[in-house]
Amino acid sequence: MTPNHAQPRIRFATLTAAALGMATLSLGMAVAPSRTADPATITLDPVHSVALFRIQHLEAGLFWGRFNALEGTVKWTMEPTAAPTFDISAKIANADTGSEKLDGNLQGPNFFNAKEFPTITFKSTGATAAGDRHWMVKGDLTLHGVTKPVEVDCVATGIGTGPAGTKVGFECNLTLKRSDFGMKWGIEKPAKALGDEVKLIIALEGDAVGGTAQ
Amino acid sequence: MNYLVSVVLLPILVGSGVASAALLGPLRQRAAIIECCVAYGLAIAFLISFVREVDLPALLRQLPVELKDDDAPFERWHQLGLVALLLAIVSPTLALLTAALPAQRKAIVITATLLAACGVAALVTFPGASNGSRTLFAVVCALSSGAIAMCGLRTALGALAVSCFGMAVCAVMTGFPSLAIMCVAVAGTAGSIALVACWRRSPRMHSVAGAISVVSGTLVGTVAACGEAYASGNLPNWTWNALAVGVPVAGALLYRTTTSSTPS
Numbered sequence: 001m002t003p004n005h006a007q008p009r010i011r012f013a014t015l016t017a018a019a020l021g022m023a024t025l026s027l028g029m030a031v032a033p034s035r036t037a038d039p040a041t042i043t044l045d046p047v048h049s050v051a052l053f054r055i056q057h058l059e060a061g062l063f064w065g066r067f068n069a070l071e072g073t074v075k076w077t078m079e080p081t082a083a084p085t086f087d088i089s090a091k092i093a094n095a096d097t098g099s100e101k102l103d104g105n106l107q108g109p110n111f112f113n114a115k116e117f118p119t120i121t122f123k124s125t126g127a128t129a130a131g132d133r134h135w136m137v138k139g140d141l142t143l144h145g146v147t148k149p150v151e152v153d154c155v156a157t158g159i160g161t162g163p164a165g166t167k168v169g170f171e172c173n174l175t176l177k178r179s180d181f182g183m184k185w186g187i188e189k190p191a192k193a194l195g196d197e198v199k200l201i202i203a204l205e206g207d208a209v210g211g212t213a214q
Numbered sequence: 215m216n217y218l219v220s221v222v223l224l225p226i227l228v229g230s231g232v233a234s235a236a237l238l239g240p241l242r243q244r245a246a247i248i249e250c251c252v253a254y255g256l257a258i259a260f261l262i263s264f265v266r267e268v269d270l271p272a273l274l275r276q277l278p279v280e281l282k283d284d285d286a287p288f289e290r291w292h293q294l295g296l297v298a299l300l301l302a303i304v305s306p307t308l309a310l311l312t313a314a315l316p317a318q319r320k321a322i323v324i325t326a327t328l329l330a331a332c333g334v335a336a337l338v339t340f341p342g343a344s345n346g347s348r349t350l351f352a353v354v355c356a357l358s359s360g361a362i363a364m365c366g367l368r369t370a371l372g373a374l375a376v377s378c379f380g381m382a383v384c385a386v387m388t389g390f391p392s393l394a395i396m397c398v399a400v401a402g403t404a405g406s407i408a409l410v411a412c413w414r415r416s417p418r419m420h421s422v423a424g425a426i427s428v429v430s431g432t433l434v435g436t437v438a439a440c441g442e443a444y445a446s447g448n449l450p451n452w453t454w455n456a457l458a459v460g461v462p463v464a465g466a467l468l469y470r471t472t473t474s475s476t477p478s
Contacts, residue, residue: 101389104446108389109291115341115444116289145287182286185392189267190217 037082039075040211042168044088046071048205051090055178056195065097065106067120074170074206078159083127083135084170086154088204090120110185117145122152137172146181150174152202159208166208174200221266225399229259230406237410246313252367252407253305253425256374256400260433261298263399267392268292273299291444293338294396297436301429304330309425323363323423330432331355338436340443351439354455359431361462363423365469370422371408373465374430375401380457381437388445397437404430434458 046069057063067090076084092114095106107114124139133156141150157169177196179187186194236242236251265273271281273295275288308326312319335352358377362370382397422430438458442451 101447105389105391107446109289109444110390110392113289113291113444114446117287145289146285184269184286189221 037077037079038211039077039082039084040166040168040208042074042076042084042206042208044070044072044074044204044206045167048169049203051200051202054199054201056197057193059192059195063097065095065102067091068094068096070202070204074168074204076156076168076208077211078168078208080133080156081129083129083137084124084154084156085127086122086124086137086139086152086172088122088202092118092120111183112144117143122150124152125149127154141174141176143178143181144183148180150176162207164207168206168208170202170204172200172202172204174202176200221263221395222399222402224266225259225262226402226406228262229255229399229403230410231255232258233403233407234410237407238414242414244313246309248367249312249422249425250306250309252371252422253309253429254302255407256403256426256433257298257302257305257429259403260396260400261295261302263396264295264298267395268295290338290340291393291440293340294393294436294440297334297338297432301330301432305425305429308428312424319424323427326424326428327356327359327363327431330428331359331435334432334436335439338439340440342443347439347443350455351435354438354458355432355435357431357459358435358462359427361459361466362430363421363427364466365422365462366473367422367426368408368411369465369469370426370430370462371404371411373462374434375404375408376465377401377434377457377461378404378437380461381434381441381454384445384449384453384457385441388441388447388449390441390444393437393441393444400433431462434462 049070051067051070052064053066054062054064070088070090072086072088074084074086074088076082092107092112095103095112097103097106106112109115112120119142121142122139124137126139127135127137130136130153135154137152137154139150139152140147152172152174154170154172157171160167160169176198178184178198179196186192187196233248233252233255236248241247271284271286272289272292274281275284275286276292276296304326308322312322315322331352334355335348338351340347362373365373378397378401382394382401385391385394385397435458438454441454445451445454
């Protein structure tokens, strides 16, 4: 009777191969970078994307106006901790104060000088988390032909479903000095006709396309 | 300093002060001195108003000068200040040249008028500038200078005051208060000098063809081109050029009519 050693050998070889395979696989998993979700591209919906601005008039009332129909894109994975990146622009021609005459003044050379500097742009360069879906976004703001770094307080206000797919909303707050951007008329000359500090509230909504974390 | 004092009254005082010194001073019989000081007074009034309104760096930014901590943008309408500076430099030279070469006065004035008109049209670039708009710019400057050259001193200054005041109103209507302020300063200066000239007539000053016509015509032509380039609202663009050319032409016609009907 011949002892049957072949079967245990096969079992041993199979087990060894399986163990080595498992070890390789687990090693590979440990070494490979953890996979992150691809960001969705959120194209702004001009109807629901506006920037409100507030400035003090004659040291008295706080005057509000808006830039309608903001354009641009936001890239975001839609994960609460991952910061979005912004590339947004507003046309000076879309300034709306509720007064045609004031709109014309704002577009004139004493303020935005729309003939030479027709757009305001913001491009984010980085962000730090400030809470759940809340970030302090750093970026370059180009206004009146001057580009300066600014920090914007941004919150993702919600993710919903619209007729065209996923809708994402953000609200961003920013306060700046217009004199930093070369817009000085009315601050000292004529004295205190208009304030230097401008508060901006930017409401963004867009349709998300792509991404892997939806 | 109060804003209006700084941007309107100060330029008027300096501009009319320089001109009045010539009109009332011991050299008032010398036409070249009056021509030089009146032309210089008009240009310097505009320049002071510009610098007080916009700040000196806006002017220096256009010159080969190193500015520290200056990150404000260059805006094309700031070239108005550069034009006023060039006119302030050119006006005494032109007045002295025409006085030194009386036989060639007409040729010098015509050449200076055309050079100034073509020069600013080529040098100054406002938004939306094209070959057509530059040609119109040069033609308006030349026509305005030519019409002012056909006036007497008081009529020329009166026409300049009315033209600049009209353009100031247009600037207010089209959302350009800085241009309005500068126009009011020149209008006030021209009006003040005209009043001084009425009070103390200078018998030698029969014609303003020369530095005064070149400075006045080039200045109103440049302001008109600037106003037209930046205007917003419903004001027709031709209004600016109509004020720049129409008022001096009306002044010249008025002057020619009244002087030809007045027995000498």
